[in-house]
Amino acid sequence: MTDTLDRPFAPAEIETQCYTRWEAHGLFQPEGDGTPYCIMLPPPNVTGTLHMGHAFQDTLMDILTRVHRMRGERTLWQPGTDHAGIATQMLVERQLIQEGGDRQQMGRSAFLERVWQWRHESGGHITRQMRRLGTSCDWSRERFTLDSGLSHAVTEAFVRLHDKGLIYRGKRLVNWDPVLRTAVSDLEVISEEEQGFLWHIRYPLSDGSGSLVVATTRPETLLGDVAVAVHPADPRYAALIGKTLRLPIMDREIPIIGDAYVDPEFGSGCVKITPAHDFNDYQVGQRHGLALLNVFTPDARIRDTLEVFGDNIIAGNIPAALCGLDRYAARKQILALLEAENLLERTAAHKLMVPRGDRSQAVIEPYLTDQWYVKVAPLAEPAIRAVEEGRIRFVPENWNKTYFDWMHRIEDWCISRQLWWGHQIPAWYGPDGKIFVARHEEEAHTKAARHYGMPVVLERDPDVLDTWFSSALWPFTTLGWPEKTPDLAQFYPTSVLVTGFDIIFFWVARMIMLGLCFMDDVPFHEVYVHGLVRDAEGQKMSKSKGNVLDPIDLIDGISLEDLVAKRTRGLMQPQMAAKIEKATRKEFADGIPAFGTDALRFTFAALATQGRDITFDLKRVEGNRNFCNKLWNASRFALMQIQNQAALEGERELLAPERWIIGRLQHCEAAVNSAIDQYRFADAAHALYQFFWNDYCDWYIELTKPVLRSDSPFTSAQQCGTRNTLLRVLEAGLRLLHPVMPFLSEELWQRIAPMIGKTGDSIALAAYPVADLSRIDAQADGDTEWLIAVIRAIRSVRGEMDIAPSKALPLLLQGGNASDRQRAEQYAPWLFALSRLASLEWLDDETEAPPAALQLVGELRVLVPLAGVIDVAAERARLAKERQRLEQEHAKATAKLGQESFRSRAPAEIVAKEEERLHEIDAALLQLGEQAQRLEHL
Known part of the structure; x- marks a missing residue:
């Protein structure tokens, strides 16, 4: 914990050391004897770097993981990386070529040593980036698809499938990359x-x-x-x-x-x-x-x-x-x-x-070769039934149809690749081409000697397995299969798979088939399918379009020069590089500021509507950085009200605003828990934002100020109740917010929790809030909402009539009912303090009100007399000048939209922006007319 709360929020000062502390204390390891909850990280390529799709998906998985951990469940988020056969082999081969070397001259054994060397030195970049994103994987269990345990499991799976007659070798057409000289999967073909x-x-x-x-x-x-x-x-x-x-x-x-x-x-x-x-x-x-x-x-x-x-x-x-x-x-x-x-x-x-080919960019050829195949029809039937019977549920459910369509038309799966880096196929050939599939060479020789009646020379198949084969075994091999480990018994089947729709066929379906085959059970109970991340214009992010954003650049910030260099690096065509540079300079004239991790994560959550692609706009991240700042400043305010621990002790009386904010917290807790359980991340983020920004920061903090000021007319018990509520509601809200904004919530919780007697190593292990709807006070809700509405009405008059906030206003109330009169009297201290009133009077219904600005709160007339409050002549002149300016802008916009050449040639988004601008001008003119009308009687 840093000593920085007296300064503005600075994410860079807290994030790295906060994560280091979490990991050092082993906070992400499954503890306790609660209900098991397990998520498998889709293993990213070991050659990869974090992109927006990773960051989006990882954020959603981390939200789920942190929520269930805080609920007391024995939670495991299993991490690991994929050996990425083609990508890794290409990368190391390029290094060799630059050094004047050659893979073929080096030989298989020496080449594989070189790849392993690269893996140990440079292969952990993406997992380091994931830590920057705040992901709470149990890194002590990190696996690699080529580690010794998984290699053993992959071989075992191959042999068992072959022995069942489900793996065979045959000559068929495949997608062939003539540059890499290997078969490739459909997913690797663009x-x-x-x-x-x-x-x-x-x-x-x-x-x-x-x-x-x-x-x-x-x-x-x-x-x-x-x-x-x-x-x-x-x-x-x-x-x-x-x-x-x-x-x-x-x-x-x-x-x-x-x-x-x-x-x-x-x-x-x-x-x-x-x-x-x-x-x-x-x-x-x-x-x-x-x-x-x-x-x-x-x-x-x-x-x-x-x-x-x-x-x-x-x-x-x-x-x-x-x-x-x-x-x-x-x-x-x-x-x-x-x-x-x-x-x-x-x-x-x-x-x-x-x-x-997505790696070589070579045109793919349908090519007839000998390859190894999995016979999938017998595996597909139980996998289809598992979804039909509800043992696996897709969210949203419309992905069931996509799954069934593919599974009913499924063809045998080509699992061999003509590479060196990967799981070498455990098959050996005799002198006459007879194939012996075995767990190791000694077993193959034993089988061959039995077949031929004497020892013979065997040659091992040089091909390796498709990386999707080892990935299809991921949910159970990472937990110790083929051994019957405690982890396997406890965490399999896993709870949910979070994945993009583009790999339902290549990964999800195959995990289901092989999980049922080897474990006799589904690999997960639910599959949450999210959309793709697109840029602000709805375009798919790609290097060739120059619209790719690096999540780490959004977290740390990047200068314009560095951003241009990154976007144009490696582009072979100078014209394309120049085009991307020009577009980048236009869009990011000042580079990208540092938004911090929490703002980025909250943006991802807020955009995660079920089943839809998300349109990513930096303005949303900027708005959520402001949200972080607002939370930071609200916490500073709350702590400033507590000079010492004694200020929180003693008799407490809860006023209506305290009972109201406690009730608002219960509503938020119920909404967030329900949304998370239904994978409605955007709804959860919306509920959190509304509670913190509107209820707590904008209104409750304001409502505490009249109570806590030095000349307050309130009792010490009421002030004590307000101070405690200010901190206790904030502390619970931070726990509710933590899975989405882990760093900010941790930093603030460490300051606030001890003040109210809560201790713990981390907010990550604190209890996740659960709503207690009995704490919702309908009377306090009604009173407080009335108070807020009246204050809003008075502030609206100030804003519309351009009255300075420091100007004390007379207030007249008329109409309404007995409840309005009672509330006006009871909440007068708040009305005077927060609306800056000079006086408050009630008018009988028969009395004619003086010329005034009028706002309605239900049937209650809220009147602000303007005589003597504003310079009427000056205000009329100001309104007339503003109307003239807006009418000129309106004419220009109308003329432009009326030109057929503009509508036909301009991009659709430009036309839409111009139409939106015209709509805003119309609304502003309407408001000016209403303001001018109010001045007519003065």
Whole structure:
């Protein structure tokens, strides 16, 4: 705890040392014998850095973890990192290249030693950043998907699945990265629209009676064509089904087939079928029993000879001029050959979705290779039932449909990767290719000797497992599986999984399948699915757009120069770098100020509406930094009222404002607890904000001032009650706020809790507040709300008539009922002190009120006579001048919006802002008119 409460709130002075203290005291370890509560951290890549998606997701998980820990549950947030096979291998390979080295020359063993060295020296960056965010993981249990325990578990899982007949090796199409030369998952493929071409090629009929025109975006795969497909109901081609064509360049015969896959409206209505190089073509080929011809080498060059899989086909020879060419160089040559033979009918510009590897940026090829697969159909059935039966609940529930749609169409899972860094597949090959899957080499040799009748030389499969395979085992392997550990018995199934919708298929579904397979139980009871973080304009954050924000920059602040350098670093195209620099300088002319962690976390919570993407705006963070400052200053005020412990001791009497704020706290506690339990984080944040900003800071603190001032007319018991309430409500509110704003609440709680006799190592271990609705006092609520409404009415008159706060006002009250009169008398000390009144009089209903500004509180007329209070002539002149200015602005805005060129050319957000500005001017003019009307009778 720092000695800084006498100064403005400075997050940097408290956050790091506060977290260090938490971790040193082991506050995040599960303690006690309460109900177990467990969350698994989706393991971030060991190569990664914290981005806005991580920060958003981690904040939500930390809120849940801290709430359940404070509720006395035995709480575990299990952390760890993923070895990130492709990303890590690429990173270290690049380092080697810069040093003049080469992975192949180094050899597998030496290369892996180098990767482990990098892991130990640099692989913990993201977990250090997570600490900056305040995440309360139990770091003493941190796991790594390649640590010895998890490696053992992964091998065990592979062997057991293989022994059950659920893992097999087969030749199928995969997403292939020709730069990395490995299969990649769908999640590692980013498809975006790019400008390309549609080439229309004539395929002559074998009998010389004509030709079919085939439209393709990839003419280089023509070498592997085995058929041309038409829709069987297309009248143009129905009579041709069963005939053959001469394949250009290769000069072999291929059949014309009918298949409903073909869209008659696209192109010519004829589709070339290349089963070895297109996923849809592969399915067509399977339906029609077509052979597969592989055209490419692993690095996407044209093979010397076609690789043939299937019978009854003569592949033909690849022209020598094409052999060894890169696929795009081959494309040019093939188009030239077609043109020379007058077979290229035309070329048309065409936009298409191009799949690229997210790491290499290479265009992904569908590629036919031998890979290891998990047979998922038997695993999917119980996983579907688990959700149907409610053993797993998706929040929001609409994600059930997404889950079911995918699970009912699920295909076998390719789990092998052609890398060195990862879990090497535990399979060995005998001299004749016989496969022996085993837990270790000795077991493999034993199996082989039994099979062959003698010892033989075995060769281990060089591939590694997809990182999603080890991640799918995460909920139970991190707890000690395959051993039957106490942690496994206590914390499995886990309580909730917090994740983005984009990995429901790749991670969530697979965890459910393998959890049921190996643990005979679901891996978690609930899945909270959150949206993506987008920028203030609703755009997805990406480096190419230059709109990426680093959470640590928002916490610590960053200069404009450093921000520009960070955003443009690594951009290969100078024009793009210049564009991003210009946009950055325009948006962040003064850089980004230091907002602190709590302001950022509160912003994330406030934006977390269920199932929706969040639009992130720095203005929201700035507003929540102001919220932090307000809480800090309110706490300073509360502590300043307590000169010593004796000021809190003695007889206590609670006045109506005290009973009111206690009731408001109960409402807030009920709202926050309910919202957290239903994963309505935005509602919880809203309730906290309303309570602290409006109820406690804006009003209750104001209402205590007349009671606690030195010349107060209130008794010592009433003052003691006010002082105690001021601190006790604040202390409970800080505990309620702690899961969202951990650092600020800890710092303030350490100051305030001891004053009211509460002790403890940390607010993180203090009890989470639970509402006691019996403490809500309806009479005090009504009285206090009435008092606040009258004060607001008087202050509204001051604001509208531009009356100085120091000017004492006469106040007239008229109408209302007996309760209003009783309240006016009872709460006169607050009215005089907080409204700066010179006098207060009641007018009979029959008495005509003098010219005055009027506000209504129910049926009560609140009147502020203005004669002698304001300079009427000066006020009229001021209003007229302001009206003239606003009318000019109104005319300009109306003219601009009336221009068709502005509406058609300006971005939608600019038009919307101009419309909003016009609406604000209209509201201001209306208010000016009301003010002028009040002056008419003076």
